[in-house]
């Protein structure tokens with residue numbers, strides 16, 4: 001049996017009580033909570049971002065928001081549009097240019113006037129056309145009358161046809177002189193909020209449509225083919241672009257020009273279209289830009305564009321969690337009320353349901369004493385729970401609906417992971433009992449909320465080349481190499497063997513998504529030591545943790561999901577970094593299934609995972625070893 005010198009820790013699961021959530025609040029359901037009318041006041045947990053948006057709205061500054069999806073970036077951008085003054089809005093019109101057909105004229109008028117002007121022009125044109133057709137009708141009647149009287153039939157018909165043709169072709173000419181309303185506003189709407197995420201060049205910068213006829217009186221006049229882009233529609237308001245790095249460099253360059261000039265002429269975006277010949281006068285596009293994305297958005301972004309935003313605006317990092325305080329829980333309750341109200345179809349949440357949502361928010365935060373701010377997902381959960389309640393026809397959504405929603409609205413990764421566990425059982429890929437040499441059950445996280453058991457196998461041979469190598473596939477090479485380097489000192493001390501004298505092969509079994517960060521380094525180190533020393537590893541143990549060069553086990557992410565995955569797979573003991581102990585928020589049903597073993601040092605991992613059999617020597621060495629205050633082992 002393995003040596004378990006560390007006493008098992010009684011994990012304390014601090015549960016949410018009614019009093020924690022509703023202290024001092026007199027409410028029986030989320031319908032009793034007031035929802036503020038302004039969007040900016042509905043944002044929770046991102047106080048710093050709210051402050052920046054308020055400031056930026058007054059001064060019309062650009063903002064870059066970096067952070068995880070679903071934390072409220074587009075919501076804040078919309079809120080900013082609400083805050084911008086609407087007096088400054090303008091309508092933009094295109095007029096034909098009699099001097100140069102390919103260079104339509106651009107004019108701006110105060111918001112609301114554009115429609116009136118265009119209507120006036122249309123009425124005018126119609127009047128002219130009517131007058132002309134009346135005149136022509138009279139002429140034709142006259143000609144026909146003359147022909148009847150004088151019997152000159154042929155002349156009559158030719159003359160009538162001639163007059164008719166003249167009329168037909170002069171009509172479109174009149175209509176062609178009517179200006180086109182490019183961008184229009186109602187005089188009392190709020191400043192525009194334009195989401196240009198993922199737009200191609202034409203949609204972003206405006207375009208001139210192709211004209212298939214181009215001549216012969218059938219052509220559409222060029223000013224009529226001009227279409228405004230998102231940057232023009234955002235004139236006077238907010239242009240929001242999420243995943244800013246996915247815009248082509250060309251579009252980013254043009255966006256920068258638009259930002260600098262405050263105007264951008266519209267031209268046909270496709271080279272071979274007749275639209276490419278047309279280029280309007282500069283079209284105003286003074287907007288506030290809100291660029292968003294996750295961290296790699298910064299890398300993919302045009303440096304000049306980024307520096308423009310930074311020089312003339314703010315950069316904000318969105319929070320992923322907020323502290324689990326009384327005040328924040330109250331805000332979270334308001335969030336539930338908001339989501340229910342905004343959905344408009346689902347029943348409000350009763351007290352039990354609200355507590356359960358808060359519990360889930362704690363769990364998803366992945367951090368002790370915090371609530372998640374990935375609120376789009378939480379909103380999804382609220383809507384699914386509400387739908388279930390509505391199906392049942394109950395007055396309120398209650399705890400059972402929230403629980404059912406939790407199991408119904410699992411992420412794709414979580415479902416894949418379950419399927420994978422099921423399948424690997426069929427093929428005996430998952431070994432969760434007995435012992436094996438050089439095989440260790442590690443733990444990984446897929447997506448953001450789904451754990452999986454990730455076995456690691458190791459084998460070694462005397463080195464073939466000048467130096468020993470570490471062989472692993474793909475991106476795992478780096479992780480494997482690093483964890484082996486980190487434990488090489490340790491290995492040398494306790495096995496007397498030098499990893500540089502060996503070729504070490506490491507395999508991560510059944511991984512298709514890769515392993516994140518270095519949370520597999522404890523696993524790799526254990527597998528390698530087991531292989532080198534030929535000591536079997538307990539297979540009912542799974543482990544996760546990062547390693548320092550001194551063998552300290554350092555904290556990792558996603559510990560809750562990893563433990564749950566281990567429990568589902570049938571693992572009995574999970575070794576985790578002690579510093580992660582506070583992040584463990586596993587669901588009730590898993591608590592009985594696994595024992596959690598917090599450790600500080602790789603030596604404790606080995607003591608618990610390796611099975612001595614007839615290898616007393618190594619294990620007794622391990623047992624004797626003590627960590628001195630500097631953290632360096634004394635093998636004697």
Ligand code: ADP
Pocket residue numbers: 042043044045046068069070071072073074075076242335339373374375376377379
């Ligand atoms: P992002 O743009 O960061 O991906 P969104 O702003 O589109 O996220 O958020 C989606 C929805 O989630 C919002 O419409 C809102 O209902 C909810 N939500 C997200 N973050 C917050 C927040 N901080 N406060 C209140 N609701 C939020």
